[in-house]
Amino acid sequence: MTSSSSGPGNSYDYTFKVLLIGDSGVGKSSLLVSFISNHVGEDLSPTIGVDFKIKHLTIDGKKLKLTIWDTAGQERFRTLTSSYYRGSQGIILVYDVTKRETFTNLSDVWVQEVELFATNNNCVKVLVGNKVDKEADRMVTREEGLAFAKEYGCLFLECSAKTRANVEKCFEELALKILEEPKLVEEGSAPVKRTSLKQKQDQHGQQGGCCS
DSSP states (O other): OOOOOOSTTTTOOEEEEEEEETTSSSSSHHHHHHHHHOOOOOSSSOSSSSEEEEEEEETTTEEEEEEEEOOSSSSGGGGHGGHHHHHHHHEEEEEETTHHHHHHHHIIHHHHHHHHHHOTOOOEEEEEEEGGGGGGGGOOOHHHHHHHHHHHOOEEEEEETTTTTTTHHHHHHHHHHHHHHHHHHHHHHHHHHHHHHHHHHHHHHHHHTTOO
């Protein structure tokens, strides 16, 4: 398991956990590398178990720390990766627009896993059709992706890790949507903020209970 960071130290307003899921070979790791390092990520070895990377970014004046978990798509790792759904504020479901099986497996496998293991009912989901640079080999239409996203309440984008088309937009729109969910924002509040808030509440409670 490896981690890498980008951005300004540990100074952030919120920290959110994001999960990348989908069949092996759809380009989850390539999308992540492309987003983290700002250069093309391709021809990567399949993820073994779970990997994670950290990205700092500023959205709407808020400094965010995204911990992005990249899960293995192979079935033999499912029991290992299922625990990583817990506490996720965002989930990115990835398929390969040139391989229909990776699209049909979203409803047959991955959506069911989200419903089974995700602990946040209001976590933000983004559907990503990857490898649009291979337009000549496309097997899944944009309209099919839109229909799936509408049915399952997901944001929808088509991306290319190879050309970096829409890669940053994918993660930024996810972060924006998370910031619109009060419960998710509360969960992602920086520990210092949470501690000071609790101290204020405790002090208020002590004052309120005073009966001299």
